[in-house]
Amino acid sequence: ACNKSGSLYRTNCYEMCMKGAESVDSIKAVILAAGEGKRMKSTTPKVLHKVCGVEMVQRVLNACPSQCEPIVVVGHGKDKVAPFVEQTAKVVEQKEQKGTGHAVQMALPYLEGYQGKTLILAGDMPLLTQNTLECLIEKTPAQGAALLTSIAEDPTGYGRILRDENGHVSKIVEHKDATEEERLVKEVNASVYCFDNQALLQGLAQLTCDNAQQEYYLTDCIEFLVRHNKPVVAVVAEAAECMGVNDRIQLMQAEQYLQEKIKRQHMQNGVTIIDPQQVYIEENVIIGQDTILYPGVMLKGNTSIGKNCVLMGSSRIENSVIGDGVELQNSVVVESEIGSETTVGPFAYLRPHSKVGCGCKVGDFVEVKNANVGDGTKLPHLSYIGDADIGKACNIACGTIFVNYDGKIKQRSTVEDHCFIGCNVNLVAPVTVKEGAYVAAGTTVTEEVEAGS
Ligand code: UD1
Ligand code: CA
Numbered sequence: 001a002c003n004k005s006g007s008l009y010r011t012n013c014y015e016m017c018m019k020g021a022e023s024v025d026s027i028k029a030v031i032l033a034a035g036e037g038k039r040m041k042s043t044t045p046k047v048l049h050k051v052c053g054v055e056m057v058q059r060v061l062n063a064c065p066s067q068c069e070p071i072v073v074v075g076h077g078k079d080k081v082a083p084f085v086e087q088t089a090k091v092v093e094q095k096e097q098k099g100t101g102h103a104v105q106m107a108l109p110y111l112e113g114y115q116g117k118t119l120i121l122a123g124d125m126p127l128l129t130q131n132t133l134e135c136l137i138e139k140t141p142a143q144g145a146a147l148l149t150s151i152a153e154d155p156t157g158y159g160r161i162l163r164d165e166n167g168h169v170s171k172i173v174e175h176k177d178a179t180e181e182e183r184l185v186k187e188v189n190a191s192v193y194c195f196d197n198q199a200l201l202q203g204l205a206q207l208t209c210d211n212a213q214q215e216y217y218l219t220d221c222i223e224f225l226v227r228h229n230k231p232v233v234a235v236v237a238e239a240a241e242c243m244g245v246n247d248r249i250q251l252m253q254a255e256q257y258l259q260e261k262i263k264r265q266h267m268q269n270g271v272t273i274i275d276p277q278q279v280y281i282e283e284n285v286i287i288g289q290d291t292i293l294y295p296g297v298m299l300k301g302n303t304s305i306g307k308n309c310v311l312m313g314s315s316r317i318e319n320s321v322i323g324d325g326v327e328l329q330n331s332v333v334v335e336s337e338i339g340s341e342t343t344v345g346p347f348a349y350l351r352p353h354s355k356v357g358c359g360c361k362v363g364d365f366v367e368v369k370n371a372n373v374g375d376g377t378k379l380p381h382l383s384y385i386g387d388a389d390i391g392k393a394c395n396i397a398c399g400t401i402f403v404n405y406d407g408k409i410k411q412r413s414t415v416e417d418h419c420f421i422g423c424n425v426n427l428v429a430p431v432t433v434k435e436g437a438y439v440a441a442g443t444t445v446t447e448e449v450e451a452g453s
Helices: 010-022 056-063 078-085 100-105 130-139 197-206 220-227 248-268
Strands: 027-033 068-074 090-093 117-122 145-151 160-163 169-173 187-196 232-236 297-300 310-312 315-318 327-329 332-334 361-364 367-369 378-381 384-386 388-390 401-403 413-415 426-428
Touching: 027 056, 027 100, 056 068, 056 078, 056 117, 056 130, 068 078, 078 090, 100 197, 117 130, 117 197, 130 145, 130 187, 130 232, 145 220, 169 220, 169 232, 187 197, 197 220, 220 232, 310 315, 315 327, 384 388, 413 426
Parallel strands: 027 068, 027 117, 068 090, 145 232, 297 315, 310 327, 315 332, 361 378, 367 384, 384 401, 388 413, 401 426
Antiparallel strands: 117 187, 145 187, 160 169, 160 187
């Protein structure tokens, strides 16, 4: 499945992995996340910084194939990292950061006696994909190891992959320990490995800190295997995927890489994005055909946008469902639903649990919260619709307020179908305006309004 230079292409990976799909032996996955991440200059631990809305360590966890049992090594910032990963992974602590090999040693209680394969990953690699890890696992030889490498344009700082005259990996030399000649090598260590666990344990037991940084290098396990004639395989992956984030510039680069990938996919599926540089889309977002995104649009979380929508201006839509043909300008929609052919904004705010029907109008400076708005109802301007149920084909005129809070509790109000609520009306909850009623401007409603009155 490799080409001449030993590179593994994704398409090959896929075929290969499908072939191997029957084998579902569990695999230990040790994720190193104890380092300080000094260059981030942050009070947030490095691995909790987000790329495209998801914490880097979460991305690494997500990239682990389903048969993995993750173990996260925490140290710096453990008070924040441990609670974050606890739900999905086992957590071990590395009290002093004595190197990557030492970090893996902290997971020994979970590795000793185990006969399968062990994946080792760094927590700061947000672009790693599951496909690549599946390939790495697949390629791991019995009693040996497979490691991920890439060809870096600028290999400064990375460990270099040294190969013998036959092209086999012989060792990894850290930048700080490398000779001038070794530093010319552009193939670098990604810091992602899959070991036969017993081979790993033997390697870990031999580590010393006799090097420039006086650290226990995990990389020395590779040289150990080679010296003992155990098989070591290098899998060459795309440089981007192997990128480790060490500072905010690399964080931005990872973000841009993912954003571009996501936006290209939408464009290929028939979405117009006028200026992709100025649009932000997270990866779970779904967008229908012929929808147009103007600059300033931000689509987050599990959001679905229908077909033929036009989204304009500085707008944020988060965890929401938008129907077809919706026009939205300069508005914020959070955890809400908007029916087809409805217009929203400019400057509307739909707060959680709002459900606006089809063919509605939510105009300027209208706030809707925890409310249902029936089909064809208009909320043209300057209203607060909180904790309300409004029927179909109503007109809620300018300045209407659903007075939902008496200082102690919040209560709901109802306006039934075909009502007209005039300007500057207060509806003091809990109150009901029955079907087809007409409320004149300036009224403060504190009692039920009869149907048709
Ligand atoms: C490491 C590799 C290098 C590789 C590079 C890729 C070693 C010795 N070097 O170098 O070959 O090219 O990654 O990015 O392995 N960590 C701990 N505890 C420690 C030290 C590190 O948990 O005591 C964690 C860090 O949080 C990080 C990962 O291990 O997630 C890598 O550590 P880092 O110090 O960034 O290694 P590099 O010097 O970049
Ligand atoms: Ca690093």
